[in-house]
Amino acid sequence: xxxxxxxxxxxxxxxxxxxxxxxxxxxxxxxxxxxxxxxxxxxxxxxxxxxxxxxxxxxxxxxxxxxxxxxxxxxxxxxxxxxxxxxxxxxxxxxxxxxxxxxxxxxxxxxxxxxxxxxxxxxxxxxxxxxxxxxxxxxxxxxxxxxxxxxxxxxxxxxxxxxxxxxxxxxxxxxxxxxxxxxxxxxxxxxxxxxxxxxxxxxxxxxxxxxxxxxxxxxxxxxxxxxxxxxxxxxxxxxxxxxxxxxxxxxxxxxxxxxxxxxxxxxxxxxxxxxxxxxxxxxxxxxxxxxxxxxxxxxxxxxxxxxxxxxxxxxxxxxxxxxxxxxxxxxxxxxxxxxxxxxxxxxxxxxxxxxxxxxxxxxxxxxxxxxxxxxxxxxxxxxxxxxxxxxxxxxxxxxxxxxxxxxxxxxxxxxxxxxxxxxxxxxxxxxxxxxxxxxxxxxxxxxxxxxxxxxxxxxxxxxxxxxxxxxxx
Amino acid sequence: xxxxxxxxxxxxxxxxxxxxxxxxxxxxxxxxxxxxxxxxxx
Numbered sequence: 001x002x003x004x005x006x007x008x009x010x011x012x013x014x015x016x017x018x019x020x021x022x023x024x025x026x027x028x029x030x031x032x033x034x035x036x037x038x039x040x041x042x043x044x045x046x047x048x049x050x051x052x053x054x055x056x057x058x059x060x061x062x063x064x065x066x067x068x069x070x071x072x073x074x075x076x077x078x079x080x081x082x083x084x085x086x087x088x089x090x091x092x093x094x095x096x097x098x099x100x101x102x103x104x105x106x107x108x109x110x111x112x113x114x115x116x117x118x119x120x121x122x123x124x125x126x127x128x129x130x131x132x133x134x135x136x137x138x139x140x141x142x143x144x145x146x147x148x149x150x151x152x153x154x155x156x157x158x159x160x161x162x163x164x165x166x167x168x169x170x171x172x173x174x175x176x177x178x179x180x181x182x183x184x185x186x187x188x189x190x191x192x193x194x195x196x197x198x199x200x201x202x203x204x205x206x207x208x209x210x211x212x213x214x215x216x217x218x219x220x221x222x223x224x225x226x227x228x229x230x231x232x233x234x235x236x237x238x239x240x241x242x243x244x245x246x247x248x249x250x251x252x253x254x255x256x257x258x259x260x261x262x263x264x265x266x267x268x269x270x271x272x273x274x275x276x277x278x279x280x281x282x283x284x285x286x287x288x289x290x291x292x293x294x295x296x297x298x299x300x301x302x303x304x305x306x307x308x309x310x311x312x313x314x315x316x317x318x319x320x321x322x323x324x325x326x327x328x329x330x331x332x333x334x335x336x337x338x339x340x341x342x343x344x345x346x347x348x349x350x351x352x353x354x355x356x357x358x359x360x361x362x363x364x365x366x367x368x369x370x371x372x373x374x375x376x377x378x379x380x381x382x383x384x385x386x387x388x389x390x391x392x393x394x395x396x397x398x399x400x401x402x403x404x405x406x407x408x409x410x411x412x413x414x415x416x417x418x419x420x421x422x423x424x425x426x427x428x429x430x431x432x433x434x435x436x437x438x439x440x441x442x443x444x445x446x447x448x449x450x451x452x453x454x455x456x457x458x459x460x461x462x463x464x465x466x467x468x469x470x471x472x473x
Numbered sequence: 474x475x476x477x478x479x480x481x482x483x484x485x486x487x488x489x490x491x492x493x494x495x496x497x498x499x500x501x502x503x504x505x506x507x508x509x510x511x512x513x514x515x
Contacts, residue, residue: 377486456510
């Protein structure tokens with residue numbers, strides 16, 4: 001059996017202040033109270049503010065989670081002085097670049113942008129080398145006529161109309177412009193993440209055998225809403241000509257399910273190089289904007305995220321995927337936090353003869369607490385780490401007064417944008433790889449949970465986990 | 474709060490106490506749970 005490894009990780013953020021109005025929550029709230037649009041627009045962050053936000057710099061690797069934890073909160077007031085757009089495993093792009101990526105990802109001429117925005121987008125994507133000739137614009141008069149004609153959704157840039165996305169079928173709600181906007185935004189951010197992960201690795205696009213998309217978008221038409229796939233659509237843009245692919249749908253847990261499956265594909269020899277990818281969740285932009293407005297803080301859910309991982313045979317440079325320690329939350333396990341962590345953490349470790357304290361770091365739901373606390377959901381990673389520490393007490397591995405130390409040494413502050421599947425443990429993979437290379441860490445466990453109940457088909461929760469180790473072990 | 478003979482709508486949260494757990498608690502206190510659900514607010 002081939003030993004599979006996570007060879008490379010990539011993370012991207014796309015600043016999208018003018019997309020926030022089309023997040024699910026803002027769109028609905030603004031329809032009821034149009035004055036909210038002005039309040040919301042006044043509370044959006046500038047590009048430098050978003051770029052230098054410490055959690056965002058952590059997401060692309062310019063700060064470690066420990067360094068982030070040392071920065072006093074509120075983080076939106078303690079910005080990083082020398083923030084860069086590029087990090088060791090990612091990049092942050094502005095909204096013009098995001099429009100450019102959507103335009104070049106648009107295979108059905110759904111999207112029209114003005115010439116000024118097109119020029120700005122081309123400049124913002126200076127080093128992007130795929131389909132750049134597709135980023136073209138139309139004169140302002142033509143764009144105005146298109147918008148006035150209706151049948152779609154105006155697109156805004158810097159607060160004014162700069163484009164239009166047409167509805168693809170007027171009798172099909174699954175092909176409405178609002179849905180297509182979500183799907184195209186997801187595709188575009190995934191395209192950048194996959195392009196980036198391939199660019200940073202020795203694996204070339206035509207080496208990739210299989211793509212697994214894990215985004216939370218729902219691609220399809222009225223006859224198969226959500227049954228469609230983005231994996232090949234993304235791979236096509238970045239030149240993965242030898243790959244096929246499929247999508248894993250498991251709410252937030254999808255990336256961890258997919259990484260385990262990718263590892264199994266590599267181990268079995270079915271495929272050599274598998275890319276696991278996920279684009280951003282447009283629907284989640286501004287989800288907690290009312291809480292942010294109420295508290296007088298900037299709207300922090302103003303960026304789409306994307307991520308991509310290459311799984312392949314262990315070549316001595318990657319993180320070994322311990323498939324024998326993969327954890328899962330079985331249907332019969334119960335859904336209390338204790339039952340979930342028993343299934344996801346304690347049981348697989350026991351199976352492998354490992355103690356909880358033999359895991360150097362746990363990567364759980366890594367939602368940025370500055371966003372979730374103002375939405376009334378508290379500090380999600382901290383609550384998860386407290387539960388894990390309590391499990392270690394129950395297992396007799398640590399004393400009760402050792403819980404704080406367990407949390408501080410094996411946990412980390414949340415730094416991921418609240419983009420559904422994005423925060424689910426996997427944002428730490430880039431950091432884990434860097435720390436393993438430098439000898440700081442030997443073994444990490446990644447744990448993700450999925451909210452199956454949201455679709456009203458079951459009351460069940462879901463979860464999966466895996467362990468990674470440094471290759472030189 | 475006295476829950477006996479009350480009708481309860483139980484809205485749980487994934488990262489806190491989930492809907493089924495709230496339902497069980499309310500029923501054990503003598504309430505009738507007319508609807509329970511778990512949401513994810515993050």
